[in-house]
Amino acid sequence: MHAGCSVIDTQKMQRVAGQIGSNPAGIFQDHNGQRYYVKSLESPMHARNELIAARLYQLAGAPTLTYHNSVDPCQIVTEWLALDKKHIAHFSESERKQAQQWFGVHAWTANWDAAGFDGDNQGVKNGKVLTLDVGGALAFRAHGDPKGKAFGLQVEELTVLRRDRGNPHALKLFADMTEDEVKQAIRVVALIPNEQIRQVIINSGGSHKLAEKMVARKADMMGRLS
Incomplete structure (x- = not known):
């Protein structure tokens, strides 16, 4: 994920299309023609949870969409991206193997919806597999x-x-990942310094309790490498 530096105000944009996923959402366009996909969640806590998850994905190096902050604390804003593939049923074998590299990140963040209800939470752009939605990670279901x-x-x-x-x-x-492949995916998380985990969560508005939980979950994963 690339973290956008701008703060988005959809009240100053034109809505050009409706929702794609399961949450109320729409595609908005600013005066420069840049489009954003904007989800409206039930509470600021739910939205903050997803932003923290996205930043943990970024910390781990796992590709996602580009997230921006919003003036509305209940919104999740990502830059609109025209995907080459938007369903795992269309993935090649090499793309599926690429997606497996980030299995440890999905597990660490408890992203139960990593693949998506319809297989539509993973996509491909220019040969790179991206996680398109992390709303099912951490403390909330999708x-x-x-x-x-x-x-x-x-x-x-x-x-x-x-x-x-x-x-x-x-x-x-x-399902077909070997034990060695699972361990390699765990190592992606194991390499993240604990202090960086804490810093990302606290700086994103998360609690110290969540930060320590994510450090503990990393330790649990590392215990499976022996």
Whole structure:
């Protein structure tokens, strides 16, 4: 992800298209012709949760869309991107393997919706696989319900994202990963310094409790490398 430096005010833009995903949203265009996809979430807490998740993806090096802050604290704003592929069913084998490199990041952030309900949360642009929506990561489900104790200190997603038949598109992406491939994906997270994790979360408006939870989840993942 590239973090945009501007603050977006959709009241000063033209709405040019409606929603694509499951949350109320629209495509907005500014006076320069730049388009943005804008989601309206139920609360500032839900929106902040997604922004923190996006910045953790960025910290790990996992490609996402470009996020911007909004004057409306309930909005999530990303730059509109015309994708070459927008469904994992259309991925080549090499693109699917590329997506697997970021499996550890999805698991670490508890992104249950990493693949998407319809397989549409992963896309391809210029040969690069991107995660298109991180609304199902951390403390909230994709539709906004809190995960509660299901978002804990142990990273059960390392198993669940590869085994849960109720999440068929995640299975399509991750089920055939070898143990060595899973360990390599874990190492992506293991390399992130704890202080950088804490700094990103606190600077993004997250709590110290969340910061320590993410450090603990990283430690749990590292324990699986032995």
